[in-house]
Amino acid sequence: MMEKETRYFEIFNKVLELTDDGFIVTDIDGIILDINEKYCKFLKTTKKEAVGKSIFKFIPNSKMLDIVENRYTEESVIHTYEEGTTEETKVIVSRSYVEDDNNNVVAGVAQVKFRLDSLDAAKKLMEQYSTLNYYKEQYQALQENAYEFDHLIGEDPVFEVQKRRASHISKTHFSVLLTGETGTGKEVFAKAIHNSSDRKDYPMISINCAAIPNELLESELFGYEEGAFTGAKKGGKKGKFEIANHGTLFLDEIGDMPLSMQAKLLRVLEEKKVDPIGSTSSIPIDIRLICATRKNLHEMVLNGTFREDLFYRINVINLEMIPLRNRRNDINLLAKYFLECLNEEYRKEIDFSEEVKICLYSYNWPGNVRELDNIIKSAYAVCDGLQIRLKDLPSRLVRDKQSDVNQLEKEMNYHKAMEKFEEQLIRNYLLQSRGNVQKAADLAKIHRSLLYKKLQKYNISIYEYRKR
Template structure:
C-alpha cells in the first residue's frame, strides 16, 4: 500500500475516532498503547501524551489487552470495573468493553483494539432513542386515526349559508396563532373543524395532537399533558414519556371536552399557556414549548364559571376566537348531502351501489338528529349493514326514527285539552314501542330511554295493558 493510501486511511480512522461517542484504544503486540481517542482520555482524566507510548497497564492496571493479543481471542460487551483512582469519576468507574486482536493477511497478530461504551452516555442515547420511538409511535397512531388523509375546509360537507359562514370564520382563525374555542352540541364536527384550522395554518407541517379531557382519569391527566421523567412514579415507562404539549411543539394542541377538565388541572393549563412552558411529572425544571391551542366543549362554560367549576381566567385565555358549531337540525339542507357522502364512502369501501329510498330521505329531512352528524353517520352504517337489497328502507332504520315518522300527531280542533292531546300522543308512542318489542316492558323502557319503573307509571296513567293491547293490535 502506498504512503498516500496509508495517510488517507489514517485520516479516516482519526475522524471516526473523533465522531464516535465511544472510547477506543489500540495497543501493539507488546501491549504498548499506539492510539487512543479524546473521549477515552477524558474519561480516564489523562492527556493523550501520558498514555500513548506507554504500556497499557500503566493507565489501566487490570487491562486484559495483553492477554487478548497473546492468546488471539476477542470478547464483546464485557463489564470492566476500573481500579480506584484510574478513572476521572469514582461514581462512574465501570463500562462495557469489546476487545479483539487484529491480524494481517498472513494471519499474524499485529495489534489489539478495544471499544468501550460509557455508561452514562449509553443511557442518554437509550433515552433519546426511546423518546424518539415513543414520538414516532404517537404520530403513527394519530395518522391512522385521521384515516391517512388531511382534513381541510374544502372537504367538509355542507352548503347552507349559516354553515358556510362558520367555515369562513375558521379560515380567518387559521391565519392567526390565537387560541380558538369551538362550542356546540356533541357530534357537530368540532374536531373536524379543529383539524381543518390546523391544516390551513402556518403550522400545518407540524403535528396536531389531540387529547380528550373527559376520557382520561384525573390522576393520569397531568402526566398525559406534561409527560414524566424516568422513575417519576410506580409503573412509569423506563426512560420517561413526553406529554402532549411536548409532542405538539411547533404545532397545534387540541383540548377536546375542555369543560370536563378538573379545576386543579385548569390552573396548570393556564400557567402553561401563559409561560409557554411545562414541567414534566418528576422533572427538575420547566421545558419550553410553542403550541397553538384549539379547545372544544359541549358544555356551557359561562354557567360552569358561575357554579365555580371552571376558571374564568382560563376561559378568557381560551376564548379569543369563538366558533359555535350549529346542530344538524339547524342546517337541514345539509342532511341529505351528508347522508349521501357517508353512503358513498361505504359504497366505495365495500364495492356496492346502495341508495336511500325516498321515504328514508323524507324521514332524514324531518328527524331532529339529537346526536347530530355523528348520529347520522352511525345510522347510515347500521342501515347499510342490515339492508337486504341495494336500497335502505324505513325498516332498516332504528325504531325511534320509524316511530318519529309513523306516529300520527294529535289533531287540533278535536275539542280536547292540551294535556289530553299530549297523553294521546304519548300513548301512541308507547304502544308502538311495545308492539315492536313484543310487549317486553324492559326492552321498551330501554328503547324509550326511561327506567322500567317510570314506564309502569306511564302505563298506569295512560290506561295501557301491555299484554292485552299488544295482543289486540296483532289480531
C-alpha cells in the same frame, strides 16, 4: 516537537475517556502501553496496575501477539474470555498492528465493544425508532384525514358562513373555543383550522380531558422526568404540549377538566412554558390552543366550577357549532356522503329508498352528524338488498313518522313520495326565513316566482310562519 506530542497524547486520552468502548495498546512483546478506564473496569483492574504488565496476565487467551507477529487485522469478531475474569464472557473486538514510517511493527491495538453496552444502545435506538414510527403513523393518519374547509360537507347558508368565518380565524394565532352539542363536528372544525393555518406543517395533538383520569391528566399534558413517580417510564415522557410545539393543541371537553388542572393550564398559557413533573427546568412552548366543550362554560364560571380567568384566556374567539336539525338541507347530503364512503369500502351500490330520505330529513338528530353517521352504518350492515328501507333504520327514527309513512305506503309511488318530501322542504325553508319568501327562495336556491307556484300547489300560507 515534545509539546505537539504531549498535546496529541492528551487529546487521545480524552477520546478514550469519553468513549463507551474499551481500548488497549501493547508493544510488540504484549506489554500494555495504554488502556482506558472502561476496559480496566471490565477487566476488574486499574490503569496503574495494568500499564507495564503483560496482556496475558489479564487476558490469558489474547490474540494480540499473533496479530503483531503475523501483521493482520480483525474487525468485529467475537472474543470469549475465560469465565470469572471479566464482567461479561463475550465481547465484539477489532484488532490491528501498528507500523512506523519504516514499515516496522511497533505496537498492537484493540477496540472492544461491550455486549451489554451494545444491547443498551440498540434498545435506545429501538425505543427512538418506535417513537418515530408512532409519530409517522400519526402523521399519515392525519394526512389521510386532512380536513380542510373545502372538504367539509354542507350547503346550508348558515353553515357556509360558519366555514368562512373559521377560515378567517385560521389565519391568526388566537385561541379558539368551539362550543355546541355533541356530534356537531367540533374536532373536524379544529382540524380544518389547523390545516388551513401556517402551523399546518407541525403536528396537531388532540386530548380528551373527559377520557383521562384526573391524576393522569397532568402527566399527559406536561410530561414527566424519569423517576418522577412510581411507575414512571424509563427515560421520562414528553407531554402533549411539548409534542405539539409550533403546532396546535386541541383540548376536547375542557369543561370536564378539574379546577386544580385549570390553574396549571392557565399558568402554562400565561408563561408559555411547561414544567414536566420531576423536572427542575422549564421548556418553552409555542402552540395554538383550540378547546371544545358541550357544556355552558359561562354558566360554570358563575357556579364556580370553571375558572373565570381561564375562560377568558381560551375564549378569545368563539365558534358555536350548528345542530344538524338547524341545517336540514344538509341531512340527506351528509347521508349520501356517508353511504358513498361505505359503498366504496365494501364495493357495493346500495341506495336509499325515498321514504328513508323523508325519514332522515324529518328526524331531529339529538346526536347530530355523529348519530347520522352511525345510523347509516347500522342500516348498511342490516340491509339485505340494494336499497336501505325503513325496516333497516332504528325504530326511534320511524316511530314519530310511522303514521305518515303508513298513509304514504297505501298509495306509495315515486311521485307521491317526492311531492311529500318537497312540501316538507318548502315548509322548513319558510320556518327558517320566518315567512320571508325571498329568503326562503334563496335557501332553496330557486327563483322566487317558482317558490310562489310551489306555495300555491301545496296550499301553504306564508302568514302562519310570520307569526312564529
